[in-house]
Amino acid sequence: LNFKEAFSVKGYDQMDVYYEEVDTKELSIDTTKIKNFESSFTKGFGIRAVVNGKTGFAFGNDLRRLRDTAERAVKLAKFSNVEVKFEKFSKYPKVDGIFDKKLIDLDEALLIELANQGLDFAKDKKCSAPAGGLIASTGKTVFVNSEGLDLEEVSSRYSQHLEVKKKDAPGWWFSDSNSFSAKYLDVVKGACKMAELNSVKDTIKTCKCAVVLHPFACYRMLSNGVYPLFNSDYVQKGKSPYAGRIGELIASKKLTIYDNGILPNGLNSGAFDGDGVPCQKTSLVEKGILKNFIYDLTRAQKEGVKSTGNAARAHYSPPHVSISNFYIEPGHRDLVKEMDKGLVVYMPLNAHSIDPVTGHFSLGVDVAFWVEKGEIKFAPKNVMISGSVQEFMKNIKEVGNDFMQTGKYAGPSLMGELNVTGS
Amino acid sequence: LTAKRGDQLQRDFFTRYSKYSKDFENYEDELVDTAKHVVKLLDAKLPPSGKFKVLLDSKNTGLFAHEAVGHACEADFVLQEGTILQGKLGEQIGSEHVTIVDDPSAFQWGSYKYDDEGVKASATKLIEDGVLKNYMQTRETSEKLDMDVTGNARAQNYNHLPLPRMSNTFFESGKYTFEELLKELKDGYYLVRSGGGGEVAVIEGTFTFSCGRVYEVKNGELGKLLKGVTFSGKILDVLRNVLGVEKKKPKFSFGYCGKNGQRVPVGDGGSHTLVSEMYLGGES
Numbered sequence: 001l002n003f004k005e006a007f008s009v010k011g012y013d014q015m016d017v018y019y020e021e022v023d024t025k026e027l028s029i030d031t032t033k034i035k036n037f038e039s040s041f042t043k044g045f046g047i048r049a050v051v052n053g054k055t056g057f058a059f060g061n062d063l064r065r066l067r068d069t070a071e072r073a074v075k076l077a078k079f080s081n082v083e084v085k086f087e088k089f090s091k092y093p094k095v096d097g098i099f100d101k102k103l104i105d106l107d108e109a110l111l112i113e114l115a116n117q118g119l120d121f122a123k124d125k126k127c128s129a130p131a132g133g134l135i136a137s138t139g140k141t142v143f144v145n146s147e148g149l150d151l152e153e154v155s156s157r158y159s160q161h162l163e164v165k166k167k168d169a170p171g172w173w174f175s176d177s178n179s180f181s182a183k184y185l186d187v188v189k190g191a192c193k194m195a196e197l198n199s200v201k202d203t204i205k206t207c208k209c210a211v212v213l214h215p216f217a218c219y220r221m222l223s224n225g226v227y228p229l230f231n232s233d234y235v236q237k238g239k240s241p242y243a244g245r246i247g248e249l250i251a252s253k254k255l256t257i258y259d260n261g262i263l264p265n266g267l268n269s270g271a272f273d274g275d276g277v278p279c280q281k282t283s284l285v286e287k288g289i290l291k292n293f294i295y296d297l298t299r300a301q302k303e304g305v306k307s308t309g310n311a312a313r314a315h316y317s318p319p320h321v322s323i324s325n326f327y328i329e330p331g332h333r334d335l336v337k338e339m340d341k342g343l344v345v346y347m348p349l350n351a352h353s354i355d356p357v358t359g360h361f362s363l364g365v366d367v368a369f370w371v372e373k374g375e376i377k378f379a380p381k382n383v384m385i386s387g388s389v390q391e392f393m394k395n396i397k398e399v400g401n402d403f404m405q406t407g408k409y410a411g412p413s414l415m416g417e418l419n420v421t422g423s
Numbered sequence: 424l425t426a427k428r429g430d431q432l433q434r435d436f437f438t439r440y441s442k443y444s445k446d447f448e449n450y451e452d453e454l455v456d457t458a459k460h461v462v463k464l465l466d467a468k469l470p471p472s473g474k475f476k477v478l479l480d481s482k483n484t485g486l487f488a489h490e491a492v493g494h495a496c497e498a499d500f501v502l503q504e505g506t507i508l509q510g511k512l513g514e515q516i517g518s519e520h521v522t523i524v525d526d527p528s529a530f531q532w533g534s535y536k537y538d539d540e541g542v543k544a545s546a547t548k549l550i551e552d553g554v555l556k557n558y559m560q561t562r563e564t565s566e567k568l569d570m571d572v573t574g575n576a577r578a579q580n581y582n583h584l585p586l587p588r589m590s591n592t593f594f595e596s597g598k599y600t601f602e603e604l605l606k607e608l609k610d611g612y613y614l615v616r617s618g619g620g621g622e623v624a625v626i627e628g629t630f631t632f633s634c635g636r637v638y639e640v641k642n643g644e645l646g647k648l649l650k651g652v653t654f655s656g657k658i659l660d661v662l663r664n665v666l667g668v669e670k671k672k673p674k675f676s677f678g679y680c681g682k683n684g685q686r687v688p689v690g691d692g693g694s695h696t697l698v699s700e701m702y703l704g705g706e707s
Contacts, residue, residue: 031503040582130503130626165504170626206472239425241432350622353633353653357425357434362472362653362704364631366624382629384655384704386472421472421704 001063003144006047006070012077014050014086015070016145018274019043020315022137023104027111029132029162032123034115037108044315045069048084051077055084055298057318082318084275084298088147092278097265099138100179103156106136110182118188122164125192127171132162134184141270149276157267160184164191169379170367171195172347176267176406194346197369202378204370204422210342210397211385211418212335212371215404218328218414220351221361223407225389227323228356230259230284230292232299239357241390242290250290252396252416254331257285259294260410261309261324267405268324274313279324282308296321328411331399335415337374338398343420344369344376344413345385354389362386362421384421392416426461435461435635437616440532440677440688460636463648470637470649470705476611477654477701478604481674483614483634484693489592489680490621491630491658492523493691496549496557497575497587497682498564500625507628507659508555517553517662520597524548525559527574527590531690532677539585540576547573549592553662559587579685586683591675594693597668604667604697606643612703613638617676618651623658631655637703653704661698669694 003017021043028035046059047070056077060069111134122129136158143151158181161174173190175181213221234240242250251257261279263269270279275297283291295303296311296319312322336344349364365383369376392414400413426433435457439446479487500506508516527535527544535544540562548556560568561576564587577588599607618633633653639646675692 030499038584042582128504130500130505163505165626168627170624237425238427239432241430349624349629349655350620350631350633350653353619353621353631355434355619357432360469360650362633364622364629364653364655364704366627366629382655382657382702384472384631384653384702386653386704419472421702 001142003045003066003142006066007146009067009070009074012049012051012074014146016048016086016143016276017045018313018315019045019142020139022139024135024137025106026133026135027115029115029119029129032119032129034112046313046315046317047073048318049073049077050084050086053083054078054080055082055318056080059316082298083301085301086145086147087297088149089276089278092151092271093262093280095262095264095269095271098178098269099154100156102180103136103138103158106180114182114184118162118184121185121188122192125166127164127166127192127195129162129164133160135159136180143272143276145276151272151276153271155270160187162188162191164195166192166195166199169195169199171198178265178267194367197376198367198379200378201381202370204380204383204420206420206422208417208419210339210415211420212339212342212344212413212415214344214346214413215402215406215409215411217345217348218411219406219409220348221354221389222326222409224351225354225356225359225361226393227326227408230294230323231321232293232295232303233321234356235293236299236302241359246290246292248290249288251285251288251393253288254396254399255285255288255393256329258282258327259284259308259310259323259325260327263325263327263410266325266410268408273309274311274319275307277307277309277311279309294321294323323408325405325410326408328399330401330403330412332401333398335398335400335413336371336376339371339374341372343380343383344371348385359388359390361389380422382423385418386421387418392418424457424461426465428465431465433461433465435464438678442530442532464636464650467648467650468706470612470652470703472703472705474700474702476608477698478608478611478613478640479696479698480613480615481693481695482617482676483632484594484696485676485691486617486621486632487661488523488594488693489589489689489691490623490632491661492549493525493589493592494623495625495628495658496559498558498560498568499587501558502564502567506625511555514555515553516555516659517550518665519552520665520668521550521553521662522548522595523550523592524595525575525589525592529591531591531675533590533689535590538574538576539578542572542574542576544574544590547575559589561585561587577687579687583685586685588682588687589680589689591690591692593673593675593691594668594696596670596672596694598670599667601669601695604669604695605640605645607666608640608697609643611640613640613645614654628658629655630658655702655704656700660700664699666697666699668696
C-alpha cells in the first residue's frame, strides 16, 4: 500500500493521507441467549490538499482511486476557508498497552464459552439478559504527508457489556480495554448487582444534597458539559466560558486534570494524531487553576501556539479538535463509604442535553442509589438532578480513590452538591 | 446561535431537513426569530421545578411519539421483554385522544417504498383511541411473535443487520383548536421547540426530554418567555393524561435516530397536545 502515490498529482502545495482499517468480531446476546456473530472489515482513506493556504478534503474506500481522490481534494481546496500549514516532526512517544495481538483472530469458541458462563451466572441470580455482547477489534492507522512524515500504528479494543433484568428492575455493566480479558463474569456480576440494588425502591424528598457521580456518570456528563470548554475551537469561537482565563481558579482545588494522549493502556492513546503531530500529556487544570486548552494544527496556527496533538480524525472527515483521555488524578477516599447522606448516580438520562455554553442541566436519572451512613439503601423513584456543570466542577468536595476508563473519561468518582428533585 | 452579554452566555438553535424545497422558503424568518429569542432568553428565568399541566408544541409532541411510544413499540424490545408495552396488545393504555401511527409511505424524512428486507412500506397504527394495536416488526420478530410483518426492518447500510425501526411516527390530529387547548390548560406551561432531544428507559418506561423555550400560561393566556427546561414522566402516565390534541394536521420535524449505533433518517410529528401532568426540571 503506497499512499505516497497520491503525492504524484499536480497543483498542490502540501498534502496528507490518513488511512485506517478496522477488523471487528462481535458476539451478541439477545433474550438470554447467544444470538449471533457479526464480523466486519472496513477500511478507508482521507486526503487533505493545501493550495494557496486553503485546504481541500476528499475521502474514499477504493485504493485504486487514490490518485482520483487526491485530485478531488486539490480541486476542492479553492472553495475552502480552512487554513493550515503541515509540519514535520521527528520524535514520537512510545505508548504502552494500546495493542494486544491476542485480539487478532480471537477464537469464536472462547467468546461463546465466556458468554455462556456469564449467562449461567445471571440465571442463577434469577436475572434475564435482554441484551449484551463481546466485541473484539484490531485496527491499523497510516499517516503520510508531503513533508516527509510516514507513520504507522496498530491498536486494539475489547468491549464487553450486559443488560439484565430482575423482575422489573434493570441493571447493566460494561467494560472497555485495549487488551483481551477473560473476565466477562465481572461484567455480568456488576449488572446483576445493579439490578438487585435497583429492585429496592423508595422515594426521597426534593433537596440539595451530596451527590457522587460514578465514572459512568462522569463520562456522560463531562463529555457533553465540560470537555468542550477546553477545546480551542470552542474557545476561539467565543463559546467557552473559560476563554481568556488561563491562570485563574476555575474549578475545585481538589481537581487536577490532564488531557493525556499517551496514557499507558489509555483507550484513546496513540503516538500521533490526525495531523501527524506527536501525542502528549497536556495539563488542563492544576489544583483548580486553568492551565491550557487543547489544539490541533489548524487551531494552534491561528493563535501562533503549538499543537497539543489533539487532532481527532476518521478517514471520512478532516481532523477536528477533541479530548484524547480526560484524565483526572484519583484521590485516597472511598466516597460512597464516607457519605453520610446523599445520592450516587451511575446513569443520568439525556446528558446530551447539557448545554456546554451555559453549563445548565436538569437530567432524569436511570440508575442512582440513595446512600445513608456509607451504605446503599434503595433506588429512589423519579429523581432528577439539576445544576450547572461549571458550578459542579467548582464545588467538588472530594475525588474518589476509584479509577475507571470509559469513553474518553479516565478518572475517579467525583463528589459535589446538586439539586435533587424527588417525588 | 450563541449570544453573550457580560458573563452571560445563551444558546438557541434550529435544524431543518426536508425532502421539499418549499420547506426552506421561510428559512430566514426562522433564523431571525431564533436570533431574537436567543437574546431574549439571556434575560429569561428558568421555570420552576415540579409537577405541572403542560401544552406540548408539535416538535415536543413528535418527540414524545417517537422516543417514548415508538421505541417501546419496537418488536425486538418486546421480545427482549425490555419494554413496558410488552403483553399489553388490545389494552386501553392511553386516553381516547391518543392515536399514534408509524407511516413510511407518508412522504416525509423517514420514508421509503420497501423496507430493508423487501417488505412493502405501509402505515401501522400503534395506538388507536388509546388502545395498543401493534408493534413494529422485521421478518424475524414477526415470525417469533406470530404477527404480521409491518415493513419496519431498517439497516443503516450494508454494514449492518436490519432491526425493527421507526419511519415517520406521529400523533394523529384531534378535535380541538389551539385556543381551546390553551383555555383548557388554564394555568401551566407551554413547552416549545427542541432543547436537544431526549432519552428513554423503555424497561422502566420513563423518559427525559428537553425543550428549547417555555411560556408561562395564566388563565388560558400566553405569558412570559422562560428558558428551556428538561421535562420528564412515565410513558404510561402521560398517555393516560392526554387531555386533548389539536385538530390541525400533524406537523413533521425531521432528524436521525441512532438506535444500537445505526443512524437512519426519521420523521416525527403531531400538533399541539395537552397533558395534565409533567415533571419540569427547572429552578428548585
